[in-house]
Amino acid sequence: xxxxxxxxxxxxxxxxxxxxxxxxxxxxxxxxxxxxxxxxxxxxxxxxxxxxxxxxxxxxxxxxxxxxxxxxxxxxxxxxxxxxxxxxxxxxxxxxxxxxxxxxxxxxxxxxxxxxxxxxxxxxxxxxxxxxxxxxxxxxxxxxxxxxxxxxxxxxxxxxxxxxxxxxxxxxxxxxxxxxxxxxxxxxxxxxxxxxxxxxxxxxxxxxxxxxxxxxxxxxxxxxxxxxxxxxxxxxxxxxxxxxxxxxxxxxxxxxxxxxxxxxxxxxxxxxxxxxxxxxxxxxxxxxxxxxxxxxxxxxxxxxxxxxxxxxxxxxxxxxxxxxxxxxxxxxxxxxxxxxxxxxxxxxxxxxxxxxxxxxxxx
Amino acid sequence: xxxxxxxxxxxxxxxxxxxxxxxxxxxxxxxxxxxxxxxxxxxxxxxxxxxxxxxxxxxxxxxxxxxxxxxxxxxxxxxxxxxxxxxxxxxxxxxxxxxxxxxxxxxxxxxxxxxxxxxxxxxxxxxxxxxxxxxxxxxxxxxxxxxxxxxxxxxxxxxxxxxxxxxxxxxxxxxxxxxxxxxxxxxxxxxxxxxxxxxxxxxxxxxxxxxxxxxxxxxxxxxxxxxxxxxxxxxxxxxxxxxxxxxxxxxxxxxxxxxxxxxxxxxxxxxxxxxxxxxxxxxxxxxxxxxxxxxxxxxxxxxxxxxxxxxxxxxxxxxxxxxxxxxxxxxxxxxxxxxxxxxxxxxxxxxxxxx
Numbered sequence: 018x019x020x021x022x023x024x025x026x027x028x029x030x031x032x033x034x035x036x037x038x039x040x041x042x043x044x045x046x047x048x049x050x051x052x053x054x055x056x057x058x059x060x061x062x063x064x065x066x067x068x069x070x071x072x073x074x075x076x077x078x079x080x081x082x083x084x085x086x087x088x089x090x091x092x093x094x095x096x097x098x099x100x101x102x103x104x105x106x107x108x109x110x111x112x113x114x115x116x117x118x119x120x121x122x123x124x125x126x127x128x129x130x131x132x133x134x135x136x137x138x139x140x141x142x143x144x145x146x147x148x149x150x151x152x153x154x155x156x157x158x159x160x161x162x163x164x165x166x167x168x169x170x171x172x173x174x175x176x177x178x179x180x181x182x183x184x185x186x187x188x189x190x191x192x193x194x195x196x197x198x199x200x201x202x203x204x205x206x207x208x209x210x211x212x213x214x215x216x217x218x219x220x221x222x223x224x225x226x227x228x229x230x231x232x233x234x235x236x237x238x239x240x241x242x243x244x245x246x247x248x249x250x251x252x253x254x255x256x257x258x259x260x261x262x263x264x265x266x267x268x269x270x271x272x273x274x275x276x277x278x279x280x281x282x283x284x285x286x287x288x289x290x291x292x293x294x295x296x297x298x299x300x301x302x303x304x305x306x307x308x309x310x311x312x313x314x315x316x317x318x319x320x321x322x323x324x325x326x327x328x329x330x331x332x333x334x335x336x337x338x339x340x341x342x343x344x345x346x347x348x349x350x351x352x353x354x355x356x357x358x359x360x361x362x363x364x365x366x367x368x369x370x371x372x373x374x375x376x377x378x379x380x
Numbered sequence: 381x382x383x384x385x386x387x388x389x390x391x392x393x394x395x396x397x398x399x400x401x402x403x404x405x406x407x408x409x410x411x412x413x414x415x416x417x418x419x420x421x422x423x424x425x426x427x428x429x430x431x432x433x434x435x436x437x438x439x440x441x442x443x444x445x446x447x448x449x450x451x452x453x454x455x456x457x458x459x460x461x462x463x464x465x466x467x468x469x470x471x472x473x474x475x476x477x478x479x480x481x482x483x484x485x486x487x488x489x490x491x492x493x494x495x496x497x498x499x500x501x502x503x504x505x506x507x508x509x510x511x512x513x514x515x516x517x518x519x520x521x522x523x524x525x526x527x528x529x530x531x532x533x534x535x536x537x538x539x540x541x542x543x544x545x546x547x548x549x550x551x552x553x554x555x556x557x558x559x560x561x562x563x564x565x566x567x568x569x570x571x572x573x574x575x576x577x578x579x580x581x582x583x584x585x586x587x588x589x590x591x592x593x594x595x596x597x598x599x600x601x602x603x604x605x606x607x608x609x610x611x612x613x614x615x616x617x618x619x620x621x622x623x624x625x626x627x628x629x630x631x632x633x634x635x636x637x638x639x640x641x642x643x644x645x646x647x648x649x650x651x652x653x654x655x656x657x658x659x660x661x662x663x664x665x666x667x668x669x670x671x672x673x674x675x676x677x678x679x680x681x682x683x684x685x686x687x688x689x690x691x692x693x694x695x696x697x698x699x700x701x702x703x704x705x706x707x708x709x710x711x712x713x714x715x716x717x718x719x720x721x722x723x724x725x726x727x728x729x730x731x732x733x734x735x
Contacts, residue, residue, distance in 0.1 A: 167678050326532055
């Protein structure tokens, strides 16, 4: 395992994307959001994505410096077409519109379609929370990320379809729920494949219906000289919590896909496009009695003081493992497997980052 | 175990609630929703609740014939207080308001507090779907239903915290996901206890945090707890449901110290969306139909099996139970007849109503 200084890592990723054709602001955002995922401990959505993002950019599957189109704009509804722009640009643009409208009108909905990979969805919940708002997000992909079998089925029909919810708290970090509705996100399969944390038992199902945790059923084969293709395997990731997660995943397809008009998952897609339906709520618009802030504080204390289960030190709140990870990794550097780090350096060299800039990044 | 025609059970339930003080309309609504929960296979939210509701009416903790109070509202949102009325009445009034605002603004968000037990939350998603709307619902209790341990914890800190979502389908039954953030519904433990059977593994822990399948443990002193579904994910969902439904509505997140903690008070946050605002009706219908067919085309794991969309098991159960009647175990039946007696009915009344 290699540890890289997070600020230097941000700088490197920014440099890679500037050289690959993004303007400075966009490249800075990509660096910031990807490294933020690593800091939060969500390595699957972090810099491990750099080689793939650069490949997509080269292949024209994601467009640098794209201006999203506002396809619908009422007092409380915004529909944004990302036109295959980077999610790190489409996301902040659309989320800011949602926040502004909820500030003015109490609540608003934003439907995003055709966005490049939106990254860690918790980012958008954190952005709304920083503006003092509650937000709820449902995400799908149009098909390239189709990896999940419905409950009772053996073949992929849905994407990993994350859901995020953010709740701001007075004077401290927000509560952030952020999970894939599959047992694991695809990135966790990538991490397992490149020698990182193994997958939980039975997280996957192979083509003939047997439960497994071998990521090869997703990727078919692992040849480090070839780009990975998650369409090469015949297996699928299973939905979290059996029928319940399967139901949530299907709802993400309807909300993030059908309603945004980006489309629910379908086969033969070769671009990764995300759709996201987001709900923003201004707390003041509901909370005339100023009950909310104190009640959340009381409830959080109530949950934290539960008697820990055997072998557990402390009950952790949604968003707390990420806070702990952030502090640790800012201090100790971002851990990356040698495979992952090597493929990032390889990508950096390929876009012309000078060798001298690739030295001294490790902690 | 007894088997009854659903309309006979509905007739009996209607009479019981009427005798307890509900108007004929309210009594019929409550009876209809409870029996419907049995029909769709959610026995935990069905007529097994009659004794509990009646007990609470007699204790003046649940108030018949209430009207919601609109605490605040704009074109797009509202905060309403159910004034401890029957959830079947309060929920319907709240959903009518939410649907109306959504028709006007394209979306709406309504926070309901201090409602009696809202029953099966999927009902409210179906009500919105019948009006052509997509809806999302988050529900908690203020303190009377603290049942679930946190992930990594060993005593109760959360409600069952159900969520529901409904997608209208042109010319068909809506797709309705309706799930609690815990592994097993409280009512299902009660059903197991009344039947004298164990609950499935991985659902319950005892007061020491040890896994168990014995439903009695849940009612012991000190009591056991239900586990969140899917580990930390279901726990996170539960915490956020408490916050969205309880804290934002003003009804309160789970709190044993809440003044209303001795009652079953539900709070619900509802978001309603009008798909017609986002796209032409035909495009919406086409995409829903395409995706449903696509999902159902995943080869079933079990030979001869089929992939069921959310809400489909319920529709199948309804067809079966309408044809073959409802099974009610003896203990539950005794509790229901005792509830009937407690509102002044005698055994002859019950026999006559059951035909």
